[in-house]
Amino acid sequence: MPGPIFLSIHPSIPGPMPGFVCPSRDLIWPMLGLVCVLVLGPRPGLVSLSLALPPPQVLPVDDDYAPALELKVIDHRDFGYQPVVGQNCLPDLHPFLCQPQPGGLHTCPVLPPLPLWQVYNCELEAVKEFEGLQDFCQTFPLYRGRAEPGDDPLVVGEFKGLFRIYPLPEDPGAPLPPRQFQELPPSQPQECLVRVYVVRAFNLPPKDRNGLCDPYIRVTLGQMKLGDRDDYVANTLEPVFGRWGLGLWGLGDLTEVPADGTEKGRGHEPAPGLSNSSTPGLHSSGLGQWRDQMPPTQVLEELCRARGLVLPEFSEDSRQVGFLGRSFLLADFGESPAPALQYLGPPRERLALHLLHTCGLVPEHVETRPLYSPTQPGIPQTGVWMMWVDIFPESLGPPGPHVDITPRKPKQYELRCIVWNTCDVELEETNIMGDHMSDIYVKGWLDGQEDVRQRTDVHYRSLEGEGSFNWRFIFTLDYLPLEGVCVLPCKEHLWSLDETVLKLPPKLVLQVWDNDTFSADDFLGALELPLTQVPRPAKRSRDCTLRPPRDPGTNLFHQRSLHGWWPCASYDKAGHPHLAGKLELTLELLTAKEAEERPAGRGREEPNMYPTLQPPVRPETSFLWFTAPLKTLRHIVWRRNRWRVLGGLALLLLALLLTSFVYASPVSHGLSWGLQCPWKGAGHS
Numbered sequence: 001m002p003g004p005i006f007l008s009i010h011p012s013i014p015g016p017m018p019g020f021v022c023p024s025r026d027l028i029w030p031m032l033g034l035v036c037v038l039v040l041g042p043r044p045g046l047v048s049l050s051l052a053l054p055p056p057q058v059l060p061v062d063d064d065y066a067p068a069l070e071l072k073v074i075d076h077r078d079f080g081y082q083p084v085v086g087q088n089c090l091p092d093l094h095p096f097l098c099q100p101q102p103g104g105l106h107t108c109p110v111l112p113p114l115p116l117w118q119v120y121n122c123e124l125e126a127v128k129e130f131e132g133l134q135d136f137c138q139t140f141p142l143y144r145g146r147a148e149p150g151d152d153p154l155v156v157g158e159f160k161g162l163f164r165i166y167p168l169p170e171d172p173g174a175p176l177p178p179r180q181f182q183e184l185p186p187s188q189p190q191e192c193l194v195r196v197y198v199v200r201a202f203n204l205p206p207k208d209r210n211g212l213c214d215p216y217i218r219v220t221l222g223q224m225k226l227g228d229r230d231d232y233v234a235n236t237l238e239p240v241f242g243r244w245g246l247g248l249w250g251l252g253d254l255t256e257v258p259a260d261g262t263e264k265g266r267g268h269e270p271a272p273g274l275s276n277s278s279t280p281g282l283h284s285s286g287l288g289q290w291r292d293q294m295p296p297t298q299v300l301e302e303l304c305r306a307r308g309l310v311l312p313e314f315s316e317d318s319r320q321v322g323f324l325g326r327s328f329l330l331a332d333f334g335e336s337p338a339p340a341l342q343y344l345g346p347p348r349e350r351l352a353l354h355l356l357h358t359c360g361l362v363p364e365h366v367e368t369r370p371l372y373s374p375t376q377p378g379i380p381q382t383g384v385w386m387m388w389v390d391i392f393p394e395s396l397g398p399p400g401p402h403v404d405i406t407p408r409k410p411k412q413y414e415l416r417c418i419v420w421n422t423c424d425v426e427l428e429e430t431n432i433m434g435d436h437m438s439d440i441y442v443k444g445w446l447d448g449q450e451d452v453r454q455r456t457d458v459h460y461r462s463l464e465g466e467g468s469f470n471w472r473f474i475f476t477l478d479y480l481p482l483e484g485v486c487v488l489p490c491k492e493h494l495w496s497l498d499e500t501v502l503k504l505p506p507k508l509v510l511q512v513w514d515n516d517t518f519s520a521d522d523f524l525g526a527l528e529l530p531l532t533q534v535p536r537p538a539k540r541s542r543d544c545t546l547r548p549p550r551d552p553g554t555n556l557f558h559q560r561s562l563h564g565w566w567p568c569a570s571y572d573k574a575g576h577p578h579l580a581g582k583l584e585l586t587l588e589l590l591t592a593k594e595a596e597e598r599p600a601g602r603g604r605e606e607p608n609m610y611p612t613l614q615p616p617v618r619p620e621t622s623f624l625w626f627t628a629p630l631k632t633l634r635h636i637v638w639r640r641n642r643w644r645v646l647g648g649l650a651l652l653l654l655a656l657l658l659t660s661f662v663y664a665s666p667v668s669h670g671l672s673w674g675l676q677c678p679w680k681g682a683g684h685s
Contacts, residue, residue: 059165066093068089068090068091068093069089069090069093069163070087070088070089070090071087071088071089071090071140071142071159072084072086072087073085073086073087073142073157073159085142085156085157086142086143086144086156086157086159087142087143088140088141088142088143088159090140093163093165096162096163096164096165097165097166098164098165098166099166099167117363117364117365117366118363118364118365118366119365119366119368119386120365120366120367120368121368122367122368123367123368123369123370124362124365124367129360130362134162136162137160137161137162138160138161138162139158139159139160140158140159140160140161141155141157141158141159142155142156142157142158142159143155143156144156190393190394190395191393191394191395192391192392192393192394193391193392193394193399194221194389194390194391194392195244195389195390195391195392195402196219196221196226196244196387196389197243197244197387197388197389197390197403197405198217198219198241198242198243198244198385198386198387199240199241199242199366199385199386199387199405200238200239200240200241200242200385200386201215201238201239201241201371201383201384201385201386202237202238202383202384202385202386203237203238203383203384204237204238204239204371204382204383205237205381205382205383206237208235210235210492212235212236212237212500213236213237214232214233214234214235214498215232215233215236215239216228216229216230216231216232216233217231217241217243231243234497234498234499234500234501235492235498235499235500235501236500236501237383240407241407242405242406242407243405243406244402244403244405289400289401289403290345290400291390291399291400291401291402291403292399292400293392293393293396293397293398293399293400294396295349295352296349296350296352296353296356297314297348297349297352299352299356300312300352300355300356303356303359303361309324310324312352312355314348314351317347318346318347318348318351319347319351320351321351321352321355323355328351328354328355330347330350330351330354333354335350335354365388366386366387366388367386367387367388368384368385368386369384369385369387370382370383370384371383371384371385408480408482408483410478410479410480410486410487411478411479411480411481411591411592412476412477412478412479412591412592413476413477413478413479413557413589413590413591413592414474414475414476414477414589414590414591414592414594414595415446415473415474415475415476415477415508415531415587415588415589415590416472416473416474416586416587416588416589416590416600417444417472417473417474417475417508417510417585417586417587417588418470418471418472418473418585418586418588418611418613419442419444419456419469419470419471419472419473419510419583419584419585420468420469420470420584420585420586421466421467421468421469421583421584422440422442422459422465422466422467422469422512422581422582422583422584423464423465423466423467423541423581423582423584424465424541424579424581424582425438425440425462425465425466425467425512425524425525425568425580425581425582426438426465426524426525426570426580426581427462427463427465428514428522428524429514429516429522435463436463437461437462437463438462438465438514438524439458439459439460439461439462439514439515439516440458440459440462440465440467440512440513440514440515440524441455441456441457441458441459441512441513441515442455442456442469442471442510442511442512442513442583443455443510443511443513444473444475444508444509444510444511445475445508445509446475446477446486446506446507446508446509447486447504447505447506447507447508447509448486448488448502448504449475449477449488452475454473454474454475454602456469456471456603457469457471457603458515459616459618460515461619465581468616468617468618469616470604470613470614470615470616471603471604471613472600472601472602472603472604472613473602474600474601474602475508477506479506479557480503481557483503484505484506484532485503485504485505485506486503486504486505486506487501487502487503488501488502488503488504489501489502490502505530505532506530506531506532507528507529507530507531508528508529508531508587509526509527509528509529510526510527510528510529510568510583510585511523511524511525511526511527512524512525512526512568512580512581512583523570524568524570524580524581525568525569525570525580525581526568526569526570526580527566527567527568527569527583529566529587530553531555531556531557531589532553532555532556532557533552533553533554533555534553534554534555534556534559534562534587535553535554535566536551536553536554536562536564537562537563537564537565537566537585538564538565538566539564539565540565541565541582541584543565544564544565544566544567544582545567545579546567546569546577546578546579556587556589557589560588560589560590561586561587561588561589562585562586562587563585563586563587564584564585565582565583565584565585566582566583566585567579567581567582567583568580568581568582568583598610
């Protein structure tokens with residue numbers, strides 16, 4: 001025998017009167033007062049409605065035999081003419097069935113507290129645990145005529161409302177279960193303060209010839225608009241806005257906003273200040289500042305009345321609370337009764353705030369919503385943006401201060417890199433004596449700042465790959481610590497009006513080169529040091545290898561100074577690295593204030609301090625050969641080949657002496673005279 005089923009509906013509509021028709025003539029559907037919103041035009045109204053209802057009737061327990069519920073919106077016109085404006089048929093009533101709880105219609109699950117701010121990668125209504133934000137008000141499309149399967153009916157409006165079906169006791173004298181939909185919001189329009197926070201956008205479509213665009217924000221709510229075309233972000237597809245706007249509008253206008261407060265049900269009602277913060281007037285600054293118009297205890301009491309729950313009972317010292325048949329202490333939430341920070345608020349408000357976090361409410365959040373093109377509405381294709389909306393009824397008093405989401409300003413740092421020595425550098429050239437050598441120098445720059453690269457002087461004629469420099473590089477960078485990137489504003493062309501802001505991870509690039517006078521310089525090796533993950537250096541040059549370190553690296557922004565040997569790598573045609581040299585460096589990172597207090601010059605220029613760099617001690621052979629030819633002969637030819645030169649000179653001198661002796665001897669003179677006068681010899685004989 002099926003038990004009695006009670007149907008409770010709550011509505012309010014503009015203009016036309018809704019009719020609820022059951023196709024079965026034997027069953028009459030009872031309706032208690034219902035609150036709903038009917039959207040038929042661009043500016044719907046909100047009118048309360050009271051209905052006289054017949055007594056409850058019985059419905060089949062089996063869902064397959066339950067009749068369908070048909071919604072009709074009928075327009076009352078003159079002379080009794082009542083045309084049907086739109087209708088919808090609900091064949092499945094199972095989603096509207098509920099079982100009232102003895103202590104209330106809802107129970108609050110005890111869940112772990114949520115983070116301070118929750119970032120969702122989708123719309124708030126698409127989050128699974130929020131059930132589409134339809135726990136208080138669902139949307140039913142209204143069609144012109146009956147919606148038959150396979151047809152594409154014309155949608156003429158929307159019916160916003162909710163139905164609940166729950167059983168009555170079989171004993172007629174037994175008390176009825178608690179009524180659904182208590183403590184409904186007022187149906188008349190009310191003034192609200194709306195704050196729209198736009199954080200940033202992603203994947204915007206390019207609109208300029210350079211493949212970028214200059215986006216700006218425009219927010220429209222009713223007849224009011226916010227946004228300035230001159231306040232744009234230049235040359236980017238991922239702008240960071242960090243702006244907010246506020247104004248006063250009637251609640252009826254809020255239904256025009258796609259992401260507005262009217263779509264958010266009371267069961268998942270977002271509280272603007274629902275965070276791990278404090279009470280008003282105590283926590284006056286910071287990210288977790290309480291911004292709601294009511295303190296946590298009052299918010300908790302209003303939530304219990306709306307859900308039909310028993311109000312919480314606090315102890316006299318406000319350190320213990322009874323809620324839903326359980327007793328809670330601050331220690332149950334991992335908090336001590338006497339916090340180290342006094343601005344966290346009294347224990348009573350902190351307990352109420354912890355309980356609110358367990359009730360499934362929407363926390364303070366940032367949602368990601370798709371952007372649509374007016375040419376193709378309903379199809380997300382123009383990127384997404386991260387934002388949220390706060391709505392404060394004016395009747396509850398002034399709200400707390402707005403959240404400052406101004407984009408973070410980069411912090412200026414100065415990187416000082418001292419190149420002390422090199423060793424084991426590859427020797428690319430061969431001199432006239434057949435010795436391998438290189439004229440070594442080092443280049444350095446920060447990634448993205450190649451146009452301001454710096455270089456050391458040249459260590460000429462390095463015969464063993466060793467070089468001495470004592471040279472200081474100085475680089476300035478604008479760094480965002482939380483994002484871990486450097487901000488690099490630059491103009492793409494000379495005729496560009498706006499700068500393009502690049503964000504790159506901070507990375508120091510050092511390269512070792514061989515200097516050539518009459519040809520292009522030869523590349524020897526490179527060293528790249530990410531400043532947030534600098535590999536730990538070796539203390540001695542012989543311990544410096546290309547083997548990857550086991551530790552993840554050192555953040556120079558925390559360590560601030562490093563000294564040691566780092567390996568330089570070079571790659572063959574197959575892409576395999578090999579050791580091309582070693583660099584002895586000192587890396588020091590200073591803030592702008594520290595750099596001003598401890599000035600230093602580039603290279604060995606003044607002010608040569610912190611530390612003072614002396615000229616390097618280099619071999620006498622380290623010079624450019626054509627600038628000193630005699631010095632070149634002395635250090636290149638004479639020093640290494642002096643015995644050969646002396647031997648050659650001795651042999652040459654001996655040859656000259658021998659030639660002179662032979663030329664001055666008498667035999668040589670007589671022989672030469674006889675050869676010159678042959679006629680004298682013939683007459684004498």
